Amino acid sequence: MTVHHDISPTLNLIRLANGEGLDLPVYESKGAAGMDLRAAVDADAPLTLAPGKRALVPTGFIFEIPEGFEGQIRPRSGLAFKHGITCLNSPGTVDSDYRGEVKVLLANLGEEAFVIERGMRIAQMVIAPVTQARVAEISAASETARGAGGFGSTGV
Numbered sequence: 001m002t003v004h005h006d007i008s009p010t011l012n013l014i015r016l017a018n019g020e021g022l023d024l025p026v027y028e029s030k031g032a033a034g035m036d037l038r039a040a041v042d043a044d045a046p047l048t049l050a051p052g053k054r055a056l057v058p059t060g061f062i063f064e065i066p067e068g069f070e071g072q073i074r075p076r077s078g079l080a081f082k083h084g085i086t087c088l089n090s091p092g093t094v095d096s097d098y099r100g101e102v103k104v105l106l107a108n109l110g111e112e113a114f115v116i117e118r119g120m121r122i123a124q125m126v127i128a129p130v131t132q133a134r135v136a137e138i139s140a141a142s143e144t145a146r147g148a149g150g151f152g153s154t155g156v
C-alpha cells in the first residue's frame with residue numbers, strides 16, 4: 001500500500017507564556033530541512049551549560065504535529081562544531097499526539113561552559129512522515145543471503 005503524505009502540512013503552534021515575544025520557528029533558507037528552535041529561557045537568567053552537563057531547554061511553544069508525521073529535533077552543526085553543543089537524545093522525537101511544550105535536551109560535550117540566551121537558535125526540527133507497522137510474531141525468520149551477519153560482516 002502506498003501512503004501519500006501532504007508535502008507541506010500545516011504545523012499549528014500554540015504560544016505559551018514563556019514564549020511571549022519570541023520569533024516563530026522558521027526555515028532559515030528556501031530549501032532548509034529543519035526549522036530552527038529558539039530558547040525560551042528567561043531574558044534575565046541565561047542558562048549556563050557547564051562541560052559534560054545537560055539541560056532541558058524550553059521552546060515556549062506547543063507544536064501540533066500533523067497526524068502521520070513526527071518532529072525530529074536535531075543539533076545545529078555550527079553549535080556542535082564550534083562549542084560541542086548537541087542534542088543528547090538526537091534525534092529527539094516529538095509525537096503527533098504530544099500536547100506539552102516542546103523542549104530541547106541539550107548537552108555540552110565541549111570543554112568550556114556555554115551560555116544559552118533567550119531567543120538563541122539552539123536546535124532544529126524536521127517534520128518527517130511516520131510509518132506505524134503492524135506487529136506480528138512468527139516462529140522462524142525467512143532466509144536471506146546475509147543471514148545473521150551484521151556489525152561489520154561485509155568488511156570495513
Ligand SMILES: O=c1ccn([C@H]2C[C@H](O)[C@@H](COP(=O)(O)OP(=O)(O)OP(=O)(O)O)O2)c(=O)[nH]1
Nearest residue numbers: 073089092093094095096098101102103104105
Ligand atoms: O527532544 C524531545 C523529545 C521528546 N519531547 C516530548 C515530545 C514527545 O512526544 C514526548 C515523549 O518523547 P519520547 O517518546 O522520546 O520520550 P519517552 O521517554 O519515551 O517518554 P514517554 O513515555 O512520555 O513517551 O516528549 C520533546 O519535547 N523533546
Ligand SMILES: [Mg+2]
Nearest residue numbers: 093094095098
Ligand atoms: Mg515514548
